[in-house]
Amino acid sequence: MDRSDPPDFLTARAGAIADALAPDGSEIRLLGAVRGGSVVHCTLPPSRTSLAVRHRTVEEIWYVLGGRGQVWRRQGTREEVVDVEPGVALTIPLGVYFQFRTVGSEPLRFVIVTIPPWPGAEEAVRVKDHWKT
Numbered sequence: 786m787d788r789s790d791p792p793d794f795l796t797a798r799a800g801a802i803a804d805a806l807a808p809d810g811s812e813i814r815l816l817g818a819v820r821g822g823s824v825v826h827c828t829l830p831p832s833r834t835s836l837a838v839r840h841r842t843v844e845e846i847w848y849v850l851g852g853r854g855q856v857w858r859r860q861g862t863r864e865e866v867v868d869v870e871p872g873v874a875l876t877i878p879l880g881v882y883f884q885f886r887t888v889g890s891e892p893l894r895f896v897i898v899t900i901p902p903w904p905g906a907e908e909a910v911r912v913k914d915h916w917k918t
Contacts, residue, residue: 808909823902837884
């Protein structure tokens, strides 16, 4: 898309089958993108832990839709693990190390808004895991 062209209208529904596997190992279903950002539906199956990564150029906002889990985030000396469940939102600022895992028998499902739009798999840089995968 040329930056001067207006974006197309888009209507989407998360499919039963993932469109892609994220660099961290989670299932991604594409929902839409505009010049300023993109949005996906993310699923991590039960009893799974993602790989730990950091992003080169994007920031994210996550909103949990279903399941329960934990998210680890680290930036410099600041580090925390938060419990997540439906209704919880969190941010992944630029350069933050992060990893997440499911807790319980349901998949962890959430919506991710990525700003600017996700540029591709090379965006995620592997870092040392907080939890064993």
